[in-house]
Amino acid sequence: MTRVYISRDMASVALGADDVARAFEAAGCEVVRTGSRGLFSIEPLVEVENEGQRIGFGPVGPADVATVLDGSHKARLGNVADLPFFAGQQRFTFARCGIIDPLSLQDYAEHDGWRGLDAARAMPPQAVVDAVKASGLRGRGGAGFPTGVKWQTVLEAASDAKFIVCNADEGDSGTFADRMLMEGDPFCLIEGMAIAGHAVGAGHGYIYIRSEYPFAIAAMQEAIALSAARIAPFTLEVRVGAGAYVCGEETALLDSIEGKRGQVRAKPPLPALQGLFGQPTVINNVLSLAAVPFILAEGAEAYATIGFGRSRGTMPVQLAGNVKHGGLYEIGFGITLGELVNAIGGGTASGRPVRAVQVGGPLGAYFPPGMFDLPFDYEAFAQAGGLIGHAGITVFDDSVDMAHMARFAMEFCAVESCGKCTPCRIGSTRGVEVMDRIIAARDSAPAVPAERHWEGYLQKALHSRTPDRIDTGLEAQTTLLRDLCDTMKYGSLCALGGFTPYPVLSALDHFPEDFGAPAPIKEAAE
Amino acid sequence: MQQEDTVRLIEDWTKTHGRTRDRLLPLLHMLQEEIGFIDDAAIPAIAKNLNLSRADVHGVVTFYHDFRRAPAGRHVVKFCRAESCQARGAAAMEKAAAERLGVPMGETRPDGQVTLEPIYCLGLCAIGPNALVDGRPVARIDTAALERIAQEIAA
Structure with a gap:
């Protein structure tokens, strides 16, 4: 019987992989459902096993069974791992994703699974923490805090009950790595959490998954049941979110697990000392x-x-939005933004020029192609007025209206704000209003106002109770927008209100022409 | 579902799953799964079984976007409006979806056949515009895909 491999990843299914799998089953093939390899322009991807080799075909439809099986299908890709998109990657975390059956313990063990856990359990906890410190691993959720240092704090905290919580509330648009890993290699996450449990002396763990990821929830629950004996005495459970973006913030997430409104906690105390249920x-x-x-x-x-x-x-790295070859590209830090977007991503899907990329989700900055030599590195991005975040890159072509995107950033913050702190709760709503005035003023092309004093602008722009006295001119409203962003950035309790200014101000700084101001002088291309 | 059935559902569930506060979200998820929405009339029973105040339960129900306080239409279309889908023309498709399905974003059609809701990211960001149609993911939504969705919903 011919064995074929077809992804069960949510993205592949959205592109019709289930229908394709049924067609191959009907043709008498043994169908193994894997995770996704991570390149969506070739999905649904079918890999046919032939003498131990896998030959890929994609994209494939349900009507293509015969031509795929006799090898004459025009979308024959050969060995998928040899495609340029995959050959250049350094897959440490995603080594198994797309290759193994995600819910087969045998597959996992045969592909180097559990080696890390066995090695960790043969070591004293401090040695495990030291290894994580020595690796230089930093928090991949966005903040980039050294993981080993966090673990050290928890290891040293005296308590009978400690917890491992996995933040799988991947709400940032343009990111899907967490989802792909949970669907494509769930035992890898379970193994990592069991190692963390051993390292800090925690007996129980929670995986908080957003409700928008039904496939990941099902895969994790099944994988936890299958591997319970292997990770014992460590235990795990899945908690499902309920559509609140702010629960991706760690303290809001803890409150949500505790059964409360997902509101942000003030820090200190650090979760490492007083986190879930105060432990x-x-x-x-x-x-x-x-x-x-x-x-x-x-x-x-x-x-x-x-x-x-x-x-x-x-x-x-996740390449998303209007990009030709979107998908997951795991690579060492240091690759430039331009290499990722143009060389690997192949530019836009629409074929139009790239105008902007947003890195790090709804709270990340927009960068113009003029900044594409930026290396992928936490510090370099911070210096350039942005952030890596969860390493999602959303590509936009030249049809994008950046003032509209700035307005959307404010609108999103207003919808998702937990309401605990004023700069975020009120500021975001006021931000939408200011952006509306800027867009209206830009579109009506107003006369340039006479020179006035800076404070005067702010004063007049702020007269919200007497609308007829508001200076709705571009200059006054832009000044007000900057002032508002300043308040949100420094006055908010967490990253939602605090980072919303990144997309807003980066759009304003790099694309002033969309805000009714003169375009910046373009640097000469090399 | 009758009021007493809802109360029994809550009591039975808490008997097997526990009555600690952290059970609140799983309980609300279960109720929504079983009944389709969180009825205001169920809040006193939830509060009693988890030893919380009614105000506390109300606060949690209203905080999370997922929990409905009224029944949805027979079909639910959740349309993504996050940045990556916008970069692929989601705004225009959202407008077309509202027109074709005959219901504004965020509302249920008067005949109760369909609810159209915004969702912020399904993690299918390289193949947008995306939607969840009755829980099934649909990618690369164009006019033709929209027509198929509309047919499905009319049936």
């Missing part, structure tokens, strides 16, 4: 925890040799 808690992103098995199995050195500056190891 010391390791809370890490999916990708941080999933990187740990490799580090323990191959050694901290193997992980730390890859990277750039203080950003060590690999980052699963």
Whole structure:
């Protein structure tokens, strides 16, 4: 019987993989459902096994069974791993994703699974924490805090009950690495959490998954049941979110698990000392925890040799939006934004010029192609007025209206604000209003107002109770927008209100022409 | 479902799953799964079984976007409006969807056949515009795909 491999990943299914799988089953093939390889322009992808080799075909429809099986299908790709998109990657965390049956314990064990956990359990907890520290692994959720340092704090905290919490509330648009890993290699995350449990002395863990990821929830629940004996005495359970973006913020997430409104807590106390149910808690992103098995199995050195500056190891970069070859590209830090977008992503899907990319989700900055030489590195991005976040890159072509995107950033913050702090709750709503005035003023092309004093603008722009006295001119409203962003950035309790100014101000700074101001002088191309 | 059935559902569930506060979200998910929405009339029973105040339960129900306080239409279309889908023309498709399905975003059609809701990211960001149609993911939505969705909903 011919064996074929077809992805069960939510993205592949959205593109019709289930129908394709049924067609191959009807033709008498043995169909193995894997995770996704991570390149969506070739999905639904079918790999036919032939003498131990897999020959890929994609995209494939249900009517293509015969031509795929006799090898004459025009979308024959050969060995998928040899495609340029995959050959250039350094897959540490996603090594198994797309290759194995995600819910087969046998497959997992045969592909180096559990080696990290076995190595960790043969070591004292402090040695495990030291290995994670030595690897240089930093929080992959966005903040980039050293994972080993966090674990050290929890290890040293005295308590009978400690918890491992996995943040799988991947709400940022343009990111899907957590989802792909949970669907494509769930045992890897389970292994990472069991290692964390051993390292800090925690007996129970929670995986908080957003409700928008039904496939990941099902895969994780099944994988936990299958591997319970293997990770014992450590235990795990899945908690399902309920559509609140802010629950991706670690303290809001803890409150949500506790059964409360997902509101942000003030820090200190740090969750590492008083986290879930007031107990010391390791809370890490999916990708941080999933990187740990490799580090323990191959050694901290193997992980730390890859990277750039203080950003060590690999980052699963996600190419999204209007991009030709979108997908997951795991690579060592240091690759430039331009290489990712143009060389690997192939530019826009629409064929029009790239105008902007947003890195790091709804709270990340917009960058113009003029900044594409920026290396992928936490510090370099911070210096450029942005952030890596969860390493999602959303590509926009030249039809994008950046003032509209700035307005959307404010609108999103207003919808998702937890309401606890004023700059975020009120500021975002006021921000939408200011952006509406800027867009209206830009579109009506007003006369340039006479020179006035700066404070005067703010004063007049702020007269919200007497609308006829508001200066709705571009200059006054732009000044007000900057002032508002300043308040939100420095006055908000968490990253939602605090980082919403990144997309707003970066749009304003790099694309002033969309805000009715003169375009910046373009630097000469090389 | 009758009021007493809802109360029994809550009591039975808490008997097997526990009555601690952290059971609140799983309980609300279960109720929504079983009944389709969180009835205001169920809040006193939830509060009693988990030893919380009614105000506390109300606060949690209203905080999370997922929990409905009124029944949805027979079909639910959740249309993504996040940035990556916008970069692929989601705004225009959203407008077309509202027109073709005959219901504004965020509302249920008067005949109760369909609810159209916004969702912020399904994690299918390289193949947008995306939607969940009765829980099934649909990618690369264009006019033809929209027509198929509309047919499905009319049936």
